[in-house]
Amino acid sequence: MKPNPRRRFLQLAPVAALAGCAAKPDEKTEDEKLPSMVGAPIRAYGERSPHDKTKRLVPDLKRPQLGSTRAPLADTEGIITPAGLHFERHHAGVPDIDPAKHSLLIHGLVDRPLAFSMAELKRLPSESRIHFIECSGNSGGEWKAPGGPDAARSCGLASCSEWTGVSLKVLLDEAGLKKEGKWLLAEGADACKMFRSLPIEKCLADCFVAYAQNGEALRPEQGFPLRLMVPGYEGNVCVKWLRQIKVVDVPYQSREETSHYTDLLPDGTARQFSFVVDAKSIITSPSGGQKMNGAGFHEIRGLAWSGRGRIDRVDVSTDGGKTWVKATLQEPRLSMAFTRFRMPWQWDGQPVEIMSRAVDESGYVQPTREELVAARGVNSQYHYNGIKSWKIESDGSVKGA
Amino acid sequence: MRRLSLILCAIALLAQGPKYKLGHAPSDADIATTDIFIAPDGKGLPPGKGTAFDAKETYSRRCARCHGTQGQGDQEGPLVGGKDSLKTAKPLKTVGSFWPYSTTLYDYIRRAMPFDNPGLLDANQTYAVTALILHWNGIIGEKDVIDATTLPKVKMPNRDGFVKDDRPGTGAKAKKKKK
Numbered sequence: 001m002k003p004n005p006r007r008r009f010l011q012l013a014p015v016a017a018l019a020g021c022a023a024k025p026d027e028k029t030e031d032e033k034l035p036s037m038v039g040a041p042i043r044a045y046g047e048r049s050p051h052d053k054t055k056r057l058v059p060d061l062k063r064p065q066l067g068s069t070r071a072p073l074a075d076t077e078g079i080i081t082p083a084g085l086h087f088e089r090h091h092a093g094v095p096d097i098d099p100a101k102h103s104l105l106i107h108g109l110v111d112r113p114l115a116f117s118m119a120e121l122k123r124l125p126s127e128s129r130i131h132f133i134e135c136s137g138n139s140g141g142e143w144k145a146p147g148g149p150d151a152a153r154s155c156g157l158a159s160c161s162e163w164t165g166v167s168l169k170v171l172l173d174e175a176g177l178k179k180e181g182k183w184l185l186a187e188g189a190d191a192c193k194m195f196r197s198l199p200i201e202k203c204l205a206d207c208f209v210a211y212a213q214n215g216e217a218l219r220p221e222q223g224f225p226l227r228l229m230v231p232g233y234e235g236n237v238c239v240k241w242l243r244q245i246k247v248v249d250v251p252y253q254s255r256e257e258t259s260h261y262t263d264l265l266p267d268g269t270a271r272q273f274s275f276v277v278d279a280k281s282i283i284t285s286p287s288g289g290q291k292m293n294g295a296g297f298h299e300i301r302g303l304a305w306s307g308r309g310r311i312d313r314v315d316v317s318t319d320g321g322k323t324w325v326k327a328t329l330q331e332p333r334l335s336m337a338f339t340r341f342r343m344p345w346q347w348d349g350q351p352v353e354i355m356s357r358a359v360d361e362s363g364y365v366q367p368t369r370e371e372l373v374a375a376r377g378v379n380s381q382y383h384y385n386g387i388k389s390w391k392i393e394s395d396g397s398v399k400g401a
Numbered sequence: 402m403r404r405l406s407l408i409l410c411a412i413a414l415l416a417q418g419p420k421y422k423l424g425h426a427p428s429d430a431d432i433a434t435t436d437i438f439i440a441p442d443g444k445g446l447p448p449g450k451g452t453a454f455d456a457k458e459t460y461s462r463r464c465a466r467c468h469g470t471q472g473q474g475d476q477e478g479p480l481v482g483g484k485d486s487l488k489t490a491k492p493l494k495t496v497g498s499f500w501p502y503s504t505t506l507y508d509y510i511r512r513a514m515p516f517d518n519p520g521l522l523d524a525n526q527t528y529a530v531t532a533l534i535l536h537w538n539g540i541i542g543e544k545d546v547i548d549a550t551t552l553p554k555v556k557m558p559n560r561d562g563f564v565k566d567d568r569p570g571t572g573a574k575a576k577k578k579k580k
Contacts, residue, residue, distance in 0.1 A: 062476065063476075063516075066516070091513075092513065092516065092519070105427055105431070105432065105435050106424075107427070107432050107436065112419065112426065113426065113427055113432060114424035114425070114426065114427070115424060115425055115426075115427040115431070116423065116424040120423045120424050120425075123421075123423055124421055124423060125421075170420075170421075173419075173420065174419045174420065174421060174423070174424060175419075176418075176419070185438055187438075191513070191519050192512060192513035192516075192519060193437070193512040193513065193519070194513075195438070195512075243435070244435055244436070246436060246438060248438075248440070250440070250441065251441075252438055252439070252440055252441065252508075253441045253501065253502040253504070253505050254505065254508065254509075255505055255508070255509040255513075258499075258500055258501050258502065258505055258563070259494060259496075259499055259500050259505075262563065264487060264492055264494070265564075266488070267488060268487035268488035268492075268562065269487075269562050269563065269564050270487075270499075270562060270563050270564070271563075271564055271565070271566050271567070271568070272563040272564065272565065272566070273565065273566055274566040274568065275566065276566070278568070375568075379490075379492050383568075
């Protein structure tokens, strides 16, 4: 029989207790009076400091499987969103998938239908790329009323990570794409088996299937064990829990590309397959809900991104849009990724309205809300990218404007 | 030697054969089980049929709790109504007022409904519930039979209501400056 450590402790305890009673406080050495300098022990997986309470914004939903959480953009630094803070959007909950049993089926208009186990996918040539994902519903509330109160509520359905996986072109070449194949259907293994149709040109250009995010396996809510990455396109097409790709001749008009994720215009028609994310930016500090800690120096910080390529410039206004100053862009400025901008600023303590405006390498300028509404009305619901401003009051409070 | 390898590469590319020879060939049965896509022309629709009249029990047991007893909406938005509302200040996007393809309805009910137990309905029940929602929207009659042949022929009221992505510029185009 092995000695039981607990039993051994119990046997020794009375002796230690007696010793404790016998010792007088003034007999302790100097060393014993000091608190231990030794910290916590080693551990297999690092967790955050208990003092760091940064969280996603979780709305109160009647069905928490059908909804989204928002990334706390004001409380992240640099361009990478930690996996645990990356926004979520699910249509029927997060499935629990055993990667040993998961496979990706590729079929339809191909010479050789193929099924890949996760192990086989990981043997193929891999690539890692940093890309944002933005839900096309991000900032959707601002169509009707521009006052989103803070960065998460106004703009938190966007995040940016490094993704690692296999180029879709490699997979389609293995299967032998037929020339009649013009669209691709990508379907997830979630309960509603959500799918989207994608044009084959985009799939061959830069799409990939990702099994890793920021150096580790995808989180379940990000599609573990496999998701599609479609750089620069609206987030919904980055199908999570990817289980099936079918090459077809026409788009299949899924629910998510007809009744949802289409942009209703004032004339009653709706724009369909409006995939590309237009250039957008948001000041994350100071931003709504924060409190200015006194007048004087503040660094204005924010994020900018575009589905059309790199961010070329971000202008910042600290006088309600009358004059603009070019912000400093943090390298690397990657195509279809978050770009961090910064600008030194002296706040005089007076009420002021601040805002940012992104310009991408295609020359596209982030529009004002007025320009956007003039072009698309207020019922578009998706793809809102108007300039967002924050009002700073003399008491230092910051509010959405 | 280098030229020879280039030629070999070119031949390999032209042949379009698999380069890595990973992955395995799925059986036809595996593909058939997984492939539940339904094309807008009806390709993929299974055998079976149903009418709006047939659907009443299935609908009240499996659908009404969320969608309302008459498709008017409850926990979820309405399935019916919204006719001529899309241009107004308060557009109501329903199957009847907005959905462009009838086949999407069958595809979505089969793959995703009922929300907490997708796949519960058989083909006849799915056709019947599809017919019921079309009927409530005034698109087909209560006794019209919906099956793989008739469903794709149902023209949705908003079939021509969608335009391709032609987002116009929403602001003055910035002139690209060389730094």
